[in-house]
Amino acid sequence: MGPISLARPRIQLVLLILGILVTGAILTSNSHDFWGAFDHPPPPPPGHPVHPGPPSRSPEDALFEKLAIIFPTNNNTDMQFYRNTWLRDYLHPVCDWSEPGCKIVCNQTSTYRTLDQKTFCFARELRKRYSDKEFFIKLDDDAFVDKDYVLRLMLNNTGARRPVYISDHTRFRDNGNPDTLNRVLYGNGKFYMFNYNLIKCIDLDFKYNGPRNEDAVFGGMVTSGCGENNVMFIREDDSKIWHKVYKSKNKYIDLAYIKNH
Numbered sequence: 001m002g003p004i005s006l007a008r009p010r011i012q013l014v015l016l017i018l019g020i021l022v023t024g025a026i027l028t029s030n031s032h033d034f035w036g037a038f039d040h041p042p043p044p045p046p047g048h049p050v051h052p053g054p055p056s057r058s059p060e061d062a063l064f065e066k067l068a069i070i071f072p073t074n075n076n077t078d079m080q081f082y083r084n085t086w087l088r089d090y091l092h093p094v095c096d097w098s099e100p101g102c103k104i105v106c107n108q109t110s111t112y113r114t115l116d117q118k119t120f121c122f123a124r125e126l127r128k129r130y131s132d133k134e135f136f137i138k139l140d141d142d143a144f145v146d147k148d149y150v151l152r153l154m155l156n157n158t159g160a161r162r163p164v165y166i167s168d169h170t171r172f173r174d175n176g177n178p179d180t181l182n183r184v185l186y187g188n189g190k191f192y193m194f195n196y197n198l199i200k201c202i203d204l205d206f207k208y209n210g211p212r213n214e215d216a217v218f219g220g221m222v223t224s225g226c227g228e229n230n231v232m233f234i235r236e237d238d239s240k241i242w243h244k245v246y247k248s249k250n251k252y253i254d255l256a257y258i259k260n261h
Helices: 009-027 059-064 079-083 086-090 112-129 147-157 196-201 214-226
Strands: 067-072 091-095 135-139 143-145 164-167 170-172 184-186 191-195 232-235 241-243 245-248 251-254
Touching: 059 147, 067 086, 067 112, 079 086, 079 091, 086 091, 091 112, 112 196, 112 214, 135 143, 135 147, 135 196, 143 147, 147 164, 147 191, 147 232, 164 196, 170 214, 184 214, 191 196, 196 214
Parallel strands: 067 091, 067 135, 164 232
Antiparallel strands: 135 191, 143 241, 164 191, 170 184, 241 245, 245 251
């Protein structure tokens, strides 16, 4: 018997039918993904634990990732208290000298009369290293603020094109600095909140006869660099901020048990 020739019509027909049957079996398989089978790992064997992926971030979490709480410290600051509150993940302590947990180090000893220099220190660092943040809160170590209130402030001001400055603003009287600090609008130091647009324009080389109140100096830096008319000054809600004493329902906490400086 001679060799089988594929040119015979009957053999060609049989091969065509086999090809159709095999192709149909592939396309109707349970996986419906024959070609993709090579791109995915095999399923785990029965009884093998399946580890879920990382949880998806909520819009609230994504917004809070844009926040840094600037927190000047001294020898009496109780970091344990604040690290057991909602603030812990957003705290950026400002320290005189390098120590565990410090995010901004000024490398100079501060006293009550030289806190204005600490303000220059953290402002420079914010402009240099914090462009990934949109919002900042400067908070005293004897103050506390409500989380939902902060969230609402961020929601209301996300993407603002102008510099934003939120606090209990007042005018500073300083006859010793008539051209720089006198009548400048500034925020109460217990709490003020601002955006990165403010940091981009403040005057880091602001000059005055000092020393002076550190919060008034920050207001002077804002006015000198940004221009008062270009800034969105927003009045804070004092019912959402506690200073020296926290009182709510059955809680009464002395936030300033040991006086600083």
